[in-house]
Amino acid sequence: xxxxxxxxxxxxxxxxxxxxxxxxxxxxxxxxxxxxxxxxxxxxxxxxxxxxxxxxxxxxxxxxxxxxx
Numbered sequence: 001x002x003x004x005x006x007x008x009x010x011x012x013x014x015x016x017x018x019x020x021x022x023x024x025x026x027x028x029x030x031x032x033x034x035x036x037x038x039x040x041x042x043x044x045x046x047x048x049x050x051x052x053x054x055x056x057x058x059x060x061x062x063x064x065x066x067x068x069x
Contacts, residue, residue, distance in 0.1 A: 001017070001018055001040070001041045001042075002018055002038055002039065002040055002041070003015040003016065003017055003018075003023075003038070003039050003041060004016045004036065004037070004038050004039075005030065005033055005034065005035055005036065005037045005038075005039075006022065006035065007035050008027050008033055008034075008035060011026060011027050011028065012024050012025070012026065012027060013025050013026070013027040013029070013030055013033050
């Protein structure tokens with residue numbers, strides 16, 4: 001999915017999505033945010049898996065006596 005920074009108001013980036021919808025997001029999410037800049041947002045399944053495993057280990061350490069990372 002691509003998003004375009006339509007404009008920046010204070011510390012908020014007003015984004016235009018591919019379907020024409022608008023969305024506000026903190027400008028700090030975008031390195032060197034500039035009006036008109038286009039970003040590709042992609043899914044990262046490998047990172048999602050690592051995060052799920054990390055969260056699972058934390059829960060196990062809290063409730064199941066497992067080892068925490």
